[in-house]
Amino acid sequence: MFEKQHLTLGEFIIANQDAFQYTSGELSRLLNGIRLAAKVVNHEVNKAGLVDIIGAAGDTNIQGENQQKLDVLANEKFIQTLKNREIVCGIASEEEDDFISINSFDENHQNKYIVLIDPLDGSSNIDVNVSVGTIFSIYRRVTPVGTPVTLEDFLQPGKNQIAAGYIIYGTSTMLVYTTGNGVNGFTLNPALGTFYLSHPDMQYPETGKIYSVNEGNYIHFPQGVKDYIKYCQMEEGDRPYTSRYIGSLVSDFHRNMIKGGIYMYPKSSVAENGKLRLLYECNPMAFLAEQAGGKASDGFGPIMEIVPQELHERVPFFCGSKKMVEKVEEFIQS
Ligand code: AHM
Ligand code: MG
Numbered sequence: 001m002f003e004k005q006h007l008t009l010g011e012f013i014i015a016n017q018d019a020f021q022y023t024s025g026e027l028s029r030l031l032n033g034i035r036l037a038a039k040v041v042n043h044e045v046n047k048a049g050l051v052d053i054i055g056a057a058g059d060t061n062i063q064g065e066n067q068q069k070l071d072v073l074a075n076e077k078f079i080q081t082l083k084n085r086e087i088v089c090g091i092a093s094e095e096e097d098d099f100i101s102i103n104s105f106d107e108n109h110q111n112k113y114i115v116l117i118d119p120l121d122g123s124s125n126i127d128v129n130v131s132v133g134t135i136f137s138i139y140r141r142v143t144p145v146g147t148p149v150t151l152e153d154f155l156q157p158g159k160n161q162i163a164a165g166y167i168i169y170g171t172s173t174m175l176v177y178t179t180g181n182g183v184n185g186f187t188l189n190p191a192l193g194t195f196y197l198s199h200p201d202m203q204y205p206e207t208g209k210i211y212s213v214n215e216g217n218y219i220h221f222p223q224g225v226k227d228y229i230k231y232c233q234m235e236e237g238d239r240p241y242t243s244r245y246i247g248s249l250v251s252d253f254h255r256n257m258i259k260g261g262i263y264m265y266p267k268s269s270v271a272e273n274g275k276l277r278l279l280y281e282c283n284p285m286a287f288l289a290e291q292a293g294g295k296a297s298d299g300f301g302p303i304m305e306i307v308p309q310e311l312h313e314r315v316p317f318f319c320g321s322k323k324m325v326e327k328v329e330e331f332i333q334s
Helices: 009-015 026-046 048-053 072-086 122-129 217-220 223-235 250-259 280-289 321-334
Strands: 090-093 115-120 132-140 165-167 171-178 183-189 193-198 210-212 261-265 295-297 318-319
Touching: 009 026, 009 183, 009 193, 009 261, 009 318, 026 048, 026 072, 026 115, 026 165, 072 090, 072 115, 072 122, 072 132, 072 318, 090 193, 090 280, 115 122, 115 280, 122 295, 132 250, 132 280, 165 280, 171 193, 171 280, 210 250, 210 280, 217 223, 217 261, 223 321, 250 280, 250 318, 261 321, 295 321, 318 321
Parallel strands: 090 115, 210 261
Antiparallel strands: 115 132, 132 165, 165 171, 171 183, 183 193, 261 318, 295 318
16 A cells, blocks of 8 residues: 555546546546646636736737636636546536536547546636636436436435545645545645545544634624624624635635534525525535535535536525534524
């Protein structure tokens, strides 16, 4: 077996292939495709600060190429990488109106996985050098292989996920993922272009002292959420808690998973289902949270039980340390 601190993501994927119930190597190839796309996008995101030198989005650069917005570029890179390697039969992206079918009409293609992706979440933070992330989620198709993928393949409840994860382009770049056997985090060594296992078996502390919510929307929140926020601020026991909100879901989630905390994007009087997308943002984060001993809820029940009705559906989202999520549910339901 490998020394833990020297284990690379590529080695880890192979070493864990056998532990995976449905092993055929296909999921491993898919995860390796995501690993590759992550490195490409990381390279682009890291260059974002050079905008005055190489030109802003919409400009034409020195080679006469049009500079693309990074979220559009990230979308293209992920789709291209997965398409080229013929490892999935369908992709849905937060950046695309409809799902994309990949050779699924060809009966020679036996690929059984579909991928849902938010290629660059929190991309409005790029201009100010704040961490952004990619979120991905993998399902097995429900329609037969060798036939065209349909909407039904994408509208599965989160509990059907085979794997999910995120890449955080931060002070260091990390890839964190689960295949249903716990959560592991890998840090990129940029000099070598290699991800190393740095955070084995990540666990959400059972409770925490951080609450993350856009408090500017307070006035629009349901009463239960307002009451919970006041509870967080009350001086009693281990409270008041600390407020930390980056406004970049991957970064807020990552910090809370390591330190203990809760992330909230409630519904409000101006957005009846909040802002976050069930398929591209909430389900993958919920799978990771639960695999790390945390919890994810819409305020009334588990996120991953919700049967999606449409690709870009939004849902109120409460995710983090188990006890904190249970507490906010109590407030919302009373
Ligand atoms: P995006 O998919 O348009 O990037 O929006 C998602 C982001 C999340 O990363 C973040 O948690 C949230 O939007 C912040 O929203 P707000 O600015 O309303 O607080
Ligand atoms: Mg997003």
